[in-house]
Amino acid sequence: VEAALDMLVGTIRENCEIDSLLHPALDIIERYDRENQTDLLRTLRVYLENDCNAQKCGRLLFLHRNSLVYRVHRIQEITGCDLSNPTERSYLRISFLLRR
Numbered sequence: 001v002e003a004a005l006d007m008l009v010g011t012i013r014e015n016c017e018i019d020s021l022l023h024p025a026l027d028i029i030e031r032y033d034r035e036n037q038t039d040l041l042r043t044l045r046v047y048l049e050n051d052c053n054a055q056k057c058g059r060l061l062f063l064h065r066n067s068l069v070y071r072v073h074r075i076q077e078i079t080g081c082d083l084s085n086p087t088e089r090s091y092l093r094i095s096f097l098l099r100r
Contacts, residue, residue: 009097023088023095025079032078040078043071048093052083 012021029041043061047068050056058068072083082088 005097009100012098018098021095022098023081023091025075025081025092026095026099028079029075040071040075043068044075044092045096047072047083048089048096052089 012018025044026041029044033039033041043057043063046060047054047057050060054065054068054072057063058065061068063071075081076083081092
């Protein structure tokens with residue numbers, strides 16, 4: 001599965017304007033991080049990579065679970081994303097893969 005996904009991402013990169021495919025929330029969070037010296041984009045990436053498991057994500061980011069929950073809530077406020085929506089989470093994860 002991993003190899004197939006890498007091949008698909010490579011094909012997309014070769015044939016498409018990547019920026020036009022990315023979830024707009026990534027730019028919003030990146031700008032917010034820059035202006036406010038926060039680390040929400042990394043938080044979102046790690047959160048999604050770990051299937052939204054707050055305990056595991058908090059451990060990886062060295063954050064208390066409540067701090068992580070606050071950050072996730074803040075991300076949703078800033079972007080208007082609904083991270084409980086599986087389609088939106090998938091779009092965000094794919095966007096992170098394409099940005100690499």
